[in-house]
Amino acid sequence: MNKKALYNLSYGVFMLASKADGKENGCITNTCMQVANNPTRVAISVLNTNYTCDLIKKSGLFTLSLLDEACTFETIRHFGFQSGRDVMKFGCTELKDKNGIPYLGWQACAMLSCHVVSSQDLGSHTMFIAEVDDAKVLSTNAPLTYADYQNRLKPKREEKKEEPERKIVGWRCKICRYYYEGSELPEDYSCPLCGHGPEDFEPVYES
Amino acid sequence: MNKKALYNLSYGVFMLASKADGKENGCITNTCMQVANNPTRVAISVLNTNYTCDLIKKSGLFTLSLLDEACTFETIRHFGFQSGRDVMKFGCTELKDKNGIPYLGWQACAMLSCHVVSSQDLGSHTMFIAEVDDAKVLSTNAPLTYADYQNRLKPKREEKKEEPERKIVGWRCKICRYYYEGSELPEDYSCPLCGHGPEDFEPVYES
Numbered sequence: 001m002n003k004k005a006l007y008n009l010s011y012g013v014f015m016l017a018s019k020a021d022g023k024e025n026g027c028i029t030n031t032c033m034q035v036a037n038n039p040t041r042v043a044i045s046v047l048n049t050n051y052t053c054d055l056i057k058k059s060g061l062f063t064l065s066l067l068d069e070a071c072t073f074e075t076i077r078h079f080g081f082q083s084g085r086d087v088m089k090f091g092c093t094e095l096k097d098k099n100g101i102p103y104l105g106w107q108a109c110a111m112l113s114c115h116v117v118s119s120q121d122l123g124s125h126t127m128f129i130a131e132v133d134d135a136k137v138l139s140t141n142a143p144l145t146y147a148d149y150q151n152r153l154k155p156k157r158e159e160k161k162e163e164p165e166r167k168i169v170g171w172r173c174k175i176c177r178y179y180y181e182g183s184e185l186p187e188d189y190s191c192p193l194c195g196h197g198p199e200d201f202e203p204v205y206e207s
Numbered sequence: 208m209n210k211k212a213l214y215n216l217s218y219g220v221f222m223l224a225s226k227a228d229g230k231e232n233g234c235i236t237n238t239c240m241q242v243a244n245n246p247t248r249v250a251i252s253v254l255n256t257n258y259t260c261d262l263i264k265k266s267g268l269f270t271l272s273l274l275d276e277a278c279t280f281e282t283i284r285h286f287g288f289q290s291g292r293d294v295m296k297f298g299c300t301e302l303k304d305k306n307g308i309p310y311l312g313w314q315a316c317a318m319l320s321c322h323v324v325s326s327q328d329l330g331s332h333t334m335f336i337a338e339v340d341d342a343k344v345l346s347t348n349a350p351l352t353y354a355d356y357q358n359r360l361k362p363k364r365e366e367k368k369e370e371p372e373r374k375i376v377g378w379r380c381k382i383c384r385y386y387y388e389g390s391e392l393p394e395d396y397s398c399p400l401c402g403h404g405p406e407d408f409e410p411v412y413e414s
Contacts, residue, residue, distance in 0.1 A: 010219035135212035
């Protein structure tokens with residue numbers, strides 16, 4: 001089985017936000033598809049280690065901001081490369097849906113406001129099927145695709161700097177925080193938790 | 208709610224095939240996403256009126272051919288605009304996966320061979336979650352996206368010809384065969400069954 005075949009599936013890029021018990025958070029995902037009409041339903045899949053996943057499980061509510069071609073890497077980094085357990089990602093000026101869940105009014109061409117009708121734990125991820133209660137078109141920009149993000153937006157992997165004085169003991173996935181023990185990360189490695197490749201791992205040095 | 212917001216979701220285009228009780232069929236779909244790792248699982252959503260959907264329900268097996276930029280409208284028409292209840296869509300020369308289910312060796316950049324692990328009836332569609340048993344990269348062409356299909360591949364809506372001698376009594380959806388009764392199809396109409404717009408309806412004349 002050649003898992004690279006799966007790289008040929010096409011996706012968008014989204015900021016997924018939720019709120020529960022007075023706490024709100026958002027993360028970056030690439031999985032959402034419409035799965036039924038009348039009522040309009042979508043399916044999303046979210047890493048179980050994501051804080052946003054916990055919030056959706058609690059409240060059953062989320063918004064999805066469909067990022068567009070004007071989106072910058074800074075936005076992806078802000079929502080995608082740090083955990084809501086450590087930082088507050090939202091201020092107090094964002095747009096909110098009728099449930100008080102934030103969404104992006106900029107760098108996004110549309111938003112969906114949804115409530116969960118069923119969920120299924122798939123081990124690494126939970127899949128939610130949700131009914132769309134509200135939907136807005138926010139701009140006429142083209143949607144950002146995951147291929148655009150990979151080819152145009154994402155910084156190229158940094159050249160390894162010579163740092164002879166510090167010994168690498170492992171590698172941490174910047175997406176899901178999975179830890180790989182060992183000084184050399186194989187070039188064709190993919191994270192067993194979230195599926196991302198070596199370019200999304202950062203070295204962990206001997207302390 | 209502005210349902211046009213949902214047009215900003217990004218999709219690929221696929222030939223979905225299955226086989227049961229010695230009968231095989233394939234159709235065109237645009238919904239597949241990877242939903243979990245270890246094991247690798249994908250979700251697809253298929254119209255309940257599609258013959259391929261019946262076959263998947265019976266056998267629990269399918270292949271997905273990920274169409275690429277070399278795909279022609281003829282291929283889309285062959286698999287997508289006629290029903291396997293009326294015509295045989297496959298010959299005897301196709302490539303087959305280990306379950307004997309055909310897939311495309313041309314106009315496709317990759318294939319997935321899957322077995323269903325759970326399904327959920329959502330009214331208009333059934334959503335299947337399936338484990339990927341085999342996956343092949345078939346070409347280095349870029350995947351065909353649904354946006355490419357809409358903008359580049361799909362023929363523009365034909366101008367209505369003046370046919371004063373024949374009275375239009377209804378409109379039939381070319382995708383799912385839904386019948387709309389009435390001489391005028393509203394310009395912003397979308398099929399209640401499959402969600403497609405007026406450009407995918409053909410007139411039905413008084414007999």
